Every structure is written in structure tokens, then in C-alpha cells.
Amino acid sequence: MKPFRYERADEVPAAVATLLREPEAAYLAGGTNLVDLMRLEVTTPEVLIDVRRLTSDRIEELPDGGLRIGAAVTGSDLAADPRVRRRYPALSQALLSGASGQLRNLATTGGNLLQRTRCPYFQNVTTPCNKRLPGSGCSAVEGYQRDMAILGASPACVATHPSDMAVALDALDAVVTVVGPDAERRIPLTELYRLPDATPDRDTVLERGELITGVELPPPHSAARSRYRKVRDRASYAFALVSVAAALEVTGGAVRDVAIALGGVAHKPWRATTAEAVLRGAPATRESFVDAAAAELAAARPLPGNAFKVPLARNTMVSTLLELLEEAR
Amino acid sequence: MSDVTARPRAIGIPMDRIDGVQKVTGTATYAYEWPLDQPVYLYPVQSTIASGRVTGVDSALAEAEPGVLAVLSHLNAPTLTRPEDPELAVLQSDEVAWRGQFIGAVVAESLETARRAAGLVRVGYESRPPDVVLRADRDDLYSPVHAAVFGTGGGELQDGSPADSVLGDVDTALAASPTMVDATYSTPMYHNNPMEPHTAVVTWLDGELIVRCSTQGASMSQALISGVLGLEPGRVRVISPHVGGAFGSKVYPHSYAVLAAMAARMVRRPVKFSLTRQQMFALVGYRPASIQRIRLAAGRDGRLTALSHEVIEQTAKAKGYAEQVGVCSRMMYAAPHRRTTHRLAPLDVPVPTIMRAPGEAQGMYALESAMDEMALACGLDPVEFRIRNEPEVHPESGLPFSSRRLTDCLREGARRAGWDHRDPVPRSRREGRWLVGTGVAASTYPSPRFPGNAATIRLAPDGHYTVRIAAADLGTGTWTALTQIAADALSVPVGQVEMRIGDTALPAASVAGFSAGINSWGTAIWEAADRLRARLQAEHGGIAPPEGLEVTAELPGGNPDAERYAMHSFGAQFAEVRVDEDTGEVRVTRLLGMFDVGRVINPKTARSQLIGGMTQGISMALYEHSVLDPRFGHVVNQDFAQYHIASAADVHSVEAHWLDEPDPYTNPMGAKGLGEVGITGTAAAIANAVHHATGVRIRELPITLDKLVS
Structure with missing residues (x-):
């Protein structure tokens, strides 16, 4: 571990200013991922700027019936919030399916969104990785591929985004609020993350110095139900091989509205817009769900070591939608 | 019959662990926690190539870091006495035999400084392409040649068994058989991964080396470390009272203890060194991967006529470790024609080592899977099929078994598991999205007694006894069980007995391995107690003399009855699994084991040992896999986020x-080994249950969902 300085800012502008002034600085919130990466020397900041007390740790009602979640709200608090559990069950389920109780007590909402991939080559400084060291090559594309992406990957990077929470937020049309050097801006979660293309070292569209201050959830539709299903070999304490966050609204046997996001399959939470388009207005049946999943996964480009994720994602999408349909009855 | 029936009092009682309070209150001192005056810290430099040589070491940057005392490499390391175990030849040449091998180390005033400076050491290499892939069609497979460290068989496998065995004419019998199974099973590399990392805290004091470490065998570590350093064994003291798990990876001292000792000698300060989890994946051994072809032939009566078990296993080019994977097939079932073979694939990989039930863990997965396949092929219930092939005597040596109650385990286990209600048709039971199945497999593990044990018992004038033996408690409850044995052997309450273990200042003891601990140490203690009781009666009229009385029993040999009887523990395991039809996720909802382990010394710690082995078997079956x-x-x-072990x-x-x-011949207590039998057969019971649930036979561990999803 490289020696570093620790600083605590009193307000957001000061934190942003400090980060912009320092050539190698990082924001520290819960630290559950950042400190691991520093120990491994995957990242070696000279300064840590503690922002944990700068953003809200509260969940507040919005006038439109939605919720505003402060960036410092912990995973435990967010998962346990009665409003979240009642109105956005997929979000609570996603949080509880990830990490451990100890980690959720420490990890924050803002930090969760910005956690880095757990690609084993990214985390091992003795192997090439374009995300860690641009231009060094991708070890995973011809290496151990089991956890890698099947959608939206590039020859430069096949890593997957590890967050469960972000997949649920993606399906729930969340909006991230960000403060930067100039002004505050609002970024729909579907646009926060990048695909790797030729520059996989950049996970998100955030500019240098920008700090996530919160996440806003639009009001759920009264008739919509949501669910998060995470698939993995081990029943807990494992990242998703495939996960599905879905919300479904059915009227008169037809799909009135639907939102689907996939985890474990891409460099970002994968909003299944193709499947959604197939389903809107279609009969709410297994056949429709199978067609929609197939349409979405037509774009999949699996590697030999993760081809199983295509049928796995298809089956998990279909079974999650069927469970929501059953729930609606 | 064994003596214990005459005077059992403490044996058989589920006594709490005598070190339990210390452990749960955090006052049990593990190796790294030992308080030392002005210690320094070691952090290693590991090779980033898998094969080749080091061409240069630039340590200038590292040495310039404030607080750095020394940077070691092959260029400046002390010359060691050429060790028999090549793994211990630390920093003795520029050769690199596996990735992650020690090629240097930094010693500094703080761990953080040492770690930082280790990252600043620049190493030049001449690299060869690594050769690490185990395949059955490699052209460099060889028959094991190394003499075994353990066992008395004098064979080439590491337990002393010969590499090959042949009886009758297998090929002709296979060709003539109406029913045959010919299947190849594979098991991956598994890493032991005890909770407590491997640690050496080393002090040189007046020419004596004190090594506080975490070891399964203080006496063996003393012998190996003193040998490498060119010291008289008496000048090395190994202290290891508490061990936070080991699973075989702490039998050998490996290279870390030698590295720490070299460093302490160079800087003349006490050195502390504990491996990180990631380092444990390269430096302290693992269970080698295997490819096993099994061929079985049976007659129309469901009796085996031929059994062939051919093993190909991975080993290191650095050391030809050969595991006894197919040896279980030599003693489990009767068949007139039989053959077992072992071949090694030498790879540029770290040196493998013993891991819980070495050989049997992999071998019983393959054999018991094949037995399930054959039972189906014969149209027989798999419990009945095994009973039908039960041998009268050891099928190869012809020796009678000291005790063998596998049939009783199968019958009683089947009764408790509700096996009679089972519909044998695969894929016949469904609960919601889950396909449900059940499977059975047999378990076995040898019950050896090791030579080289001594125990001293001292009777104080106040009637208290102190028992001394350099045994090891890996967290399994040995300390408590030995106290119970000593109390019964002395015919006194356990409160009058104090047990001292884990220190080479105590009489020598064999390692905690091969399920031989209680058998070996307990026998030495029993013998010492018998002699003390005899002397007390004859010389002091049964009254403790004012100067006290001390007796030492030395048992240089093993069990003399082992020449007349085959000694093994047995068991039958029944698994119930659920497989998600959509995703292939497997959950083991029930695991029941019925064991024949002789007399149980402490039912509480014994149960923990057995369910611990079975739980590790769940991990072996479904999760663990070193890629x-x-x-x-x-x-x-190489960490716990990625190397999956069963979670709660x-x-x-x-x-x-x-x-x-009780077993009449294993030892005076009537006990058989139970540290390892619990993990044998578990993976097969689960794999057989997965087949019953889904109709899919998985012959490659672990059974991950990608092999089942469709």
C-alpha cells in the first residue's frame, strides 16, 4: 500500500476544490471497495478526501411521491426503509442480495454506484488490464471468462459492473444528482455508466471532481410491482452471474408497462429496452416473455467461457416476469 | 479387546473444549500475536513469471525507504544445507519454478513499510512459456518415483502406497462383462484456506532459534527447519499451542518459515511474517487436480467382476508430490480382477500438499460416482448394490479388517434418511421450480498410527497429573480429547489432569494428519499412564510420593497389529439436493452421515469434526475451484470473494x-480416525443426488450452474 494523506472537508465545494487541486486524489465514503483496491495497489491515491459527512444520510419524500436518497445513506438503511420495501421492493431485494451485513452497514449509496469491477485481472496488478493500466491489454478476453460480459463489451474490456443496487435503480428509472466544479447536474442512471469501447478506464460519464450527492426515485406506478432475482452458485456473498430487476404492470391480460434491467452481463447495468419494446402491449404470457428475452439477447456476444449466461439470462428474465405476473393475480 | 471398556469415565462424554473460553474471549495467543520486544516485519517479493530465471534484482529504491533493514534475494541470502524437500530451498538459486514463488523479501520496522518497499524491488527475468495445463493426453506423464515421507508401505505415493496395483486380468473381465461402466471424472485444484494464515515469528536467542508458528507438527517442523539451516535439532524450538485451522497445509513448514528464519539471522532482530490470503494461493500447497478413469464390470447378479481406477494427477516440476487418489479403490469393494495406476503430470505450478483426506477426497468422488452409475446400470438400488459388493477381507492384501461396519452404516443411514420412500427414477420429484433428488455414497479413510511419539506424565505430590506431548490442536478439540484419554488411562477425573501440547520442548510427537492424531498420541499417553500406574503401585503403594513421580513412554514404532489387520474408518452419506430448473442453481438441503469411527472420545468435538468435513465436502462438490x-x-x-467456500x-x-x-486393534481407546472420513464421499453423494434430481450426470467438479443450465 502506498502511503497517503487523509483529509476531511467541511462542505462539498471545498471537497471538490481539493480534489481538483490534487493530481492523485480520491473521494472516500464507506471505503469498502476503495480501501481494498488501495491495499492491492490497483489504485494509489496520494490524498483521500473523506466525503461521508458532506452528503445526506437521509431518505426523504419528494413532492411527486418519489424518494430522494442521500449519497451517504448506507446499504443497510436503504434496504430496511419501509417506504423502499413497500414501493420499490426490487431495490431492497437487490441490496440485501449483495455483500454482507457488515459491508452494508458501512457502504454508502454513492459509493455503491461507483464501485469498480471485480474482474480478477483488474484486481491483480501483476496481470495486464486496460481498465487499470490503459494500453496494457485485456487479460480476461482470452482468460478466465466466467464472470465476464456478454453484452456491450469491446476487445479492450469484457468486465462486468458488480453492483446489485445499480441494476435495481436502472430498472426503477432513478436519477443521480451530482455536484461538480461548475454546477449541479442530474444524470439518469441509465446514462451514468459507459460501455468500455476503447477507454475502459472510465466507468462512468462523471467528470473529474464530480461528487454524487444523492439518487432520486420517480414515483412507482400504483399498479406496478417490482422484483430482483440474483443468480449465483453460492446462496450468499457472491456477485451475480446474472441478475434481473424487473417491474411489470398488467392490465386486462396485456403488458401495460414494463421495465427490465440485467446485472452481471455488461460493463454497466443493462437496461433491456429491446425486450421492453417487444412486451409493451403484448399479451402477458410466457410466450411473450420468452420472445422478449430472445429479442434482447440477440445482441449477446458471449465468450467460450461464459456462453451459459445467454440461456441463464433468458431463463431468469422469463421466470422473474412470470413471478411478477403471478404476484399481480 | 481394547482396554477402555474396563475403565471408561471421561471418554464418551461431550466435554466442552478446555481452550474454549480462551478462544471465545480472544485470549488464546496465536503465533502472530505473540508479544515480542522490538520485532521487525517481513514482506516477500514473489515471482511474476511461472518459469525461467531471475536475471537481476534492483533493490536500491526499496533500500532507500526509511525503516527498511534488509532486502533479501538469491544474491545475498545465506546458503542453506541442501534440503531433501526442494520446496524449502528458499532463495538458493535464480531459478523460478512457479509464479508466486519467493524470489526475495524486505524486512522493515513496520509491516506497511515492508509491503511498500517490496513493491519497489525491480526484478529482471528470463522467462519461459509456462506449462500449467493438466491433460490426460500429455506425453510427459510419469510414474511416481519419490519415496514417501509418511506411512510404512515404502511405496511411491505420499502415504507410502505403491503407485500401481494389479490383481487378475482386468481387461479380459471387462470385455466379457454384460454390464460395464467406463467413465472419466475430474477434480480441480483446491486450496486448503484455513482461517488463520500461515505465520512464522522467529527469534534467535543465544544461538537458539525459536519459531512461533502455526503448525500441525511441531516436531516435524523442528526437524525440517533445523536441517535446512544446518543446526542441531535441539537448537531449534518450535512453539505452536493454538492453530487456527490447517486442513493439511500446515503439516509441512513450507518455505515461509525458512525465509523468516533467514531474515531474522541477517537482521539480528525478531522477525514476524504472516502470509496474506492471496499469497496462500501460491506458497502453502493445495490439493492437486486429477483426471480419473474408472471402469467397472458386473455380472448379472450385480457383483463386480472388474474394477479399474486409473489416475492422472497434477504435480509440480519443483517437487514430485504424488497423492494416493486411487488407493481407496484397492479396499472398498470386492472384485476378482482389479487394477489401479497413478501417473503424474509435471507442471510449472506451486508444490501441492496434503489437503483434508488427500487422495480419498478425490478418489471417493470418482469411485462412488461410478458405483452409482453401475447400480443404475444393474437396475439395483445403490445402497443394496454397495452391500452386495462388500468384501470379506481387504480385496488386495487379503488382511482382515480390524473392524468394518460399512453395511451397518448404509442400512442405518438409509433408515434415518428415509431412503425406502425414494422413487429411483431420475427427475421424478418436483417442488415448485425446484427439481429434488437424493443420493448416497460411501466414505472411508485409513486409521493409521504414526511412529515417533513419546509422552511424559508427572504426578505431583498433591495428586495432580501433568501430561506432556508435542501434539497439535488445529481447532479440532485434540487438547480436550487427549485430556479425556489421559484421565481414563490414569483412572482419575479430568480435573486432575493438565495437558501440555504444541511445543518441541515437550516430548516428540507425530503430525496431526492422516486422521492419526488421537490414535498416535493417545496410545503414547495411554502407555505412559499404564507405566506410571504400575510404578506407583509397585514402588509407592499407590500413594503419590513427596517428590512426585514422572514416567516417559517412548513409542518409536507404529501399530504392530497393522501387519495383521487393515484399519479404516467407514461411513455412508445421504444427500438431498434441489436444483433450480431455470438457472441450474444447486442447494444441498440435507446431508446425513452415518459413520463407523470406532469409539468416539468426545462426541461434541467429534460431531464438529464430522459435520465440518461434510460441509467442506459440500464446498468441494459445488463451489471450490482454483482457476x-x-x-x-x-x-x-486468489481471494475469498472469488474462491467460493460454502457460506452459512x-x-x-x-x-x-x-x-x-470400539475397534479392537487400532489403539487402547478403541478409536478410529475421524478427522477426514467426513469429507470422503460427500461430493459423490451430492453429484449422485444431482443426477437423481435432474437426470444429468456431472463428472467434473465443481457442479456449478453453468453445467446444468439449458
Whole structure:
């Protein structure tokens, strides 16, 4: 571990200013991922700027019936919030399916969104990785591929985004609020993350110095139900091989509205817009769900070591939608 | 019959661990926690190539870091006495035999400084392409040649068994058989991964080396470390009272203890060194991967006529470790024509080592899977099929078994597991999205007694006894069980007995391995107690003399009855699994084991040992898998986020029961080994249950969902 300085800012502008002034600085919130990466020397900041007390740790009602979640709200608090559990069950389920109780007590909402991939080559400084060291090559594309992406990957990077929470937020049309050097801006979660293309070292569209201050959830539709299903070999304490966050609204046997996001399959939470388009207005049946999943996964480009994720994602999408349909009855 | 029936009092009682309060209150001192005056810290430099040589070491940057005392490499390391075990030849040449091998170390005033400076050491290499892929069609497979360290068989496998065995004419019998199974099973690399990392805290004091470490065998570590350093054994003291798990990876001292000792000698300060989890994947051994072809032939009566078990296993070019994978097939079932073979694939990989039930863990997965396949092929219930092939005597040596109650384990286990209600048709039971199935497999593990044990018992004038032996408690309850044995052997309450273990200042003891601990140490203690009781009666009229009385029993040999009887523990395991039809996720909802382990010394710690082995068997079956990268030669998934072990949520009902009948010949207590039998057969029971649930036979561990999803 490289020696570093620790600083605590009193307000957001000061934190942003400090980060912009320092050539190698990082924001520290819960630290559950950042400190691991520093120990491994995957990242070696000279300064840590503690922002944990700068953003809200509260969940507040919005006038439109939605919720505003402060960036410092912990995973435990967010998962346990009665409003979240009642109105956005997929979000609570996603949080509880990830990490451990100890980690959720420490990890924050803002930090969760910005956690880095757990690609084993990214985390091992003795192997090439374009995300860690641009231009060094991708070890995973011809290496151990089991956890890698099947959608939206590039020859430069096949890593997957590890967050469960972000997949649920993606399906729930969340909006991230960000403060930067100039002004505050609002970024729909579907646009926060990048695909790797030729520059996989950049996970998100955030500019240098920008700090996530919160996440806003639009009001759920009264008739919509949501669910998060995470698939993995081990029943807990494992990242998703495939996960599905879905919300479904059915009227008169037809799909009135639907939102689907996939985890474990891409460099970002994968909003299944193709499947959604197939389903809107279609009969709410297994056949429709199978067609929609197939349409979405037509774009999949699996590697030999993760081809199983295509049928796995298809089956998990279909079974999650069927469970929501059953729930609606 | 054994002596214990005459005077059992403490044996058989589920006594709490005598070190339990210390452990749960955090006052049990583990090796790294030992308080030392002005210690320094070691952090290693590991090779980033898997094969080749070091061409240069630039340590200038590291040495310039404030607080750095020394940077070691092969260029300046002390010359060691050429060790018999090449793994211990630390920093003795520029050769690199595996990725992650020690090629240097930094010693500094703080661990953080040492770690930082180790990252600043610049190393030049001449690299060869690594060769790390185990395949059955390699052209460099060889028959094991190394003499075994353990066992008395004098064979080439590491337990002393010969590499090959042949009886009758297998090929002709296979060709003539109406029913045949010919299947190849594979098991991956597994890493032991005890909770406590491997640690050496080393002090030189007046020419004596004190090594506080975490070891399964203080006496063996003393012998190996003193040998490498060119010291008289008496000048090395190994202290290891508490061990936070080991699973075989702490039998040998490996290279870390030698590195720490070299460093302490160079800087003349006490050195502390504990491996990180990632380092443990390259430096302290693992269970080698195997490819096993099994061929079985049976007659129309469901009796085996031929059994062939051919093993190909991975080993290191650095050391030809050969595991006894197929040896279980030599004694489990009767068949007139039989053959077992072992061949090694030498790879540019870290040196393998013993891991819980070495050989039997992999071998019984393959054999008991094949037995399930054959039972189906014969149209017989798999419990009945095994009973039908039960041998009268050891099928190869012809020796009678000291005790063998496998049939009782199968019958009683089947009764408790509700086996009679089972519909044998695969894929016949469904509950919601889950396909439900059940499977059975047999378990076995040898019950050897090791030579080289001594125990001293001292009777104080106040009637208290102190028992001294350099045994090891790996967290399994040995300390408590030995106290119970000593109390019964002395015919006194346990409160009058104090047990001292884990220190080479005590009489020598064999390692805690091969399920031989209680058998070996307990026998030495029993013998010392018998002699003390005899002397006390004859010389002092049964009254403790004012100067006290001390007796030492030395047992240089093993069990003399081992020449007349085959000694093994047995068991039958019944698994119930659920497989998600959509995703292929497997959950083990019930695991029941019925064991024949002789007399149980302490039912509480014995149960923990057995369910611990069975739980590790769940992990072996479904999760654990060290992934070697063929280009770099390293284990890709080298931490607990990626190397998956069963979590609490994966372990549902796990029951261990036993028949509790003393074995007449294993030792005076009537006990058989139970540290390892619990993990044998578990993976097969689960794989057989997965087949019953889904109709899919998985012959490649672990059974991950990608092999089942469709």
C-alpha cells in the first residue's frame, strides 16, 4: 500500500476544490471497495478526501411521491426503509442480495454506484488490464471468462459492473444528482455508466471532481410491482452471474408497462429496452416473455467461457416476469 | 479387546473444549500475536513469471525507504544445507519454478513499510512459456518415483502406497462383462484456506532459534527447519499451542518459515511474517487436480467382476508430490480382477500438499460416482448394490479388517434418511421450480498410527497429573480429547489432569494428519499412564510420593497389529439436493452421515469434526475451484470473494451419527480416525443426488450452474 494523506472537508465545494487541486486524489465514503483496491495497489491515491459527512444520510419524500436518497445513506438503511420495501421492493431485494451485513452497514449509496469491477485481472496488478493500466491489454478476453460480459463489451474490456443496487435503480428509472466544479447536474442512471469501447478506464460519464450527492426515485406506478432475482452458485456473498430487476404492470391480460434491467452481463447495468419494446402491449404470457428475452439477447456476444449466461439470462428474465405476473393475480 | 471398556469415565462424554473460553474471549495467543520486544516485519517479493530465471534484482529504491533493514534475494541470502524437500530451498538459486514463488523479501520496522518497499524491488527475468495445463493426453506423464515421507508401505505415493496395483486380468473381465461402466471424472485444484494464515515469528536467542508458528507438527517442523539451516535439532524450538485451522497445509513448514528464519539471522532482530490470503494461493500447497478413469464390470447378479481406477494427477516440476487418489479403490469393494495406476503430470505450478483426506477426497468422488452409475446400470438400488459388493477381507492384501461396519452404516443411514420412500427414477420429484433428488455414497479413510511419539506424565505430590506431548490442536478439540484419554488411562477425573501440547520442548510427537492424531498420541499417553500406574503401585503403594513421580513412554514404532489387520474408518452419506430448473442453481438441503469411527472420545468435538468435513465436502462438490491461468500460471481467483467456500446460507441440515463400537486393534481407546472420513464421499453423494434430481450426470467438479443450465 502506498502511503497517503487523509483529509476531511467541511462542505462539498471545498471537497471538490481539493480534489481538483490534487493530481492523485480520491473521494472516500464507506471505503469498502476503495480501501481494498488501495491495499492491492490497483489504485494509489496520494490524498483521500473523506466525503461521508458532506452528503445526506437521509431518505426523504419528494413532492411527486418519489424518494430522494442521500449519497451517504448506507446499504443497510436503504434496504430496511419501509417506504423502499413497500414501493420499490426490487431495490431492497437487490441490496440485501449483495455483500454482507457488515459491508452494508458501512457502504454508502454513492459509493455503491461507483464501485469498480471485480474482474480478477483488474484486481491483480501483476496481470495486464486496460481498465487499470490503459494500453496494457485485456487479460480476461482470452482468460478466465466466467464472470465476464456478454453484452456491450469491446476487445479492450469484457468486465462486468458488480453492483446489485445499480441494476435495481436502472430498472426503477432513478436519477443521480451530482455536484461538480461548475454546477449541479442530474444524470439518469441509465446514462451514468459507459460501455468500455476503447477507454475502459472510465466507468462512468462523471467528470473529474464530480461528487454524487444523492439518487432520486420517480414515483412507482400504483399498479406496478417490482422484483430482483440474483443468480449465483453460492446462496450468499457472491456477485451475480446474472441478475434481473424487473417491474411489470398488467392490465386486462396485456403488458401495460414494463421495465427490465440485467446485472452481471455488461460493463454497466443493462437496461433491456429491446425486450421492453417487444412486451409493451403484448399479451402477458410466457410466450411473450420468452420472445422478449430472445429479442434482447440477440445482441449477446458471449465468450467460450461464459456462453451459459445467454440461456441463464433468458431463463431468469422469463421466470422473474412470470413471478411478477403471478404476484399481480 | 481394547482396554477402555474396563475403565471408561471421561471418554464418551461431550466435554466442552478446555481452550474454549480462551478462544471465545480472544485470549488464546496465536503465533502472530505473540508479544515480542522490538520485532521487525517481513514482506516477500514473489515471482511474476511461472518459469525461467531471475536475471537481476534492483533493490536500491526499496533500500532507500526509511525503516527498511534488509532486502533479501538469491544474491545475498545465506546458503542453506541442501534440503531433501526442494520446496524449502528458499532463495538458493535464480531459478523460478512457479509464479508466486519467493524470489526475495524486505524486512522493515513496520509491516506497511515492508509491503511498500517490496513493491519497489525491480526484478529482471528470463522467462519461459509456462506449462500449467493438466491433460490426460500429455506425453510427459510419469510414474511416481519419490519415496514417501509418511506411512510404512515404502511405496511411491505420499502415504507410502505403491503407485500401481494389479490383481487378475482386468481387461479380459471387462470385455466379457454384460454390464460395464467406463467413465472419466475430474477434480480441480483446491486450496486448503484455513482461517488463520500461515505465520512464522522467529527469534534467535543465544544461538537458539525459536519459531512461533502455526503448525500441525511441531516436531516435524523442528526437524525440517533445523536441517535446512544446518543446526542441531535441539537448537531449534518450535512453539505452536493454538492453530487456527490447517486442513493439511500446515503439516509441512513450507518455505515461509525458512525465509523468516533467514531474515531474522541477517537482521539480528525478531522477525514476524504472516502470509496474506492471496499469497496462500501460491506458497502453502493445495490439493492437486486429477483426471480419473474408472471402469467397472458386473455380472448379472450385480457383483463386480472388474474394477479399474486409473489416475492422472497434477504435480509440480519443483517437487514430485504424488497423492494416493486411487488407493481407496484397492479396499472398498470386492472384485476378482482389479487394477489401479497413478501417473503424474509435471507442471510449472506451486508444490501441492496434503489437503483434508488427500487422495480419498478425490478418489471417493470418482469411485462412488461410478458405483452409482453401475447400480443404475444393474437396475439395483445403490445402497443394496454397495452391500452386495462388500468384501470379506481387504480385496488386495487379503488382511482382515480390524473392524468394518460399512453395511451397518448404509442400512442405518438409509433408515434415518428415509431412503425406502425414494422413487429411483431420475427427475421424478418436483417442488415448485425446484427439481429434488437424493443420493448416497460411501466414505472411508485409513486409521493409521504414526511412529515417533513419546509422552511424559508427572504426578505431583498433591495428586495432580501433568501430561506432556508435542501434539497439535488445529481447532479440532485434540487438547480436550487427549485430556479425556489421559484421565481414563490414569483412572482419575479430568480435573486432575493438565495437558501440555504444541511445543518441541515437550516430548516428540507425530503430525496431526492422516486422521492419526488421537490414535498416535493417545496410545503414547495411554502407555505412559499404564507405566506410571504400575510404578506407583509397585514402588509407592499407590500413594503419590513427596517428590512426585514422572514416567516417559517412548513409542518409536507404529501399530504392530497393522501387519495383521487393515484399519479404516467407514461411513455412508445421504444427500438431498434441489436444483433450480431455470438457472441450474444447486442447494444441498440435507446431508446425513452415518459413520463407523470406532469409539468416539468426545462426541461434541467429534460431531464438529464430522459435520465440518461434510460441509467442506459440500464446498468441494459445488463451489471450490482454483482457476489456473494457462498464460500466466497463477491462480486467478486468489481471494475469498472469488474462491467460493460454502457460506452459512448454503449449509442447511447436516447430521453426523456414528455406531460407537470400539475397534479392537487400532489403539487402547478403541478409536478410529475421524478427522477426514467426513469429507470422503460427500461430493459423490451430492453429484449422485444431482443426477437423481435432474437426470444429468456431472463428472467434473465443481457442479456449478453453468453445467446444468439449458
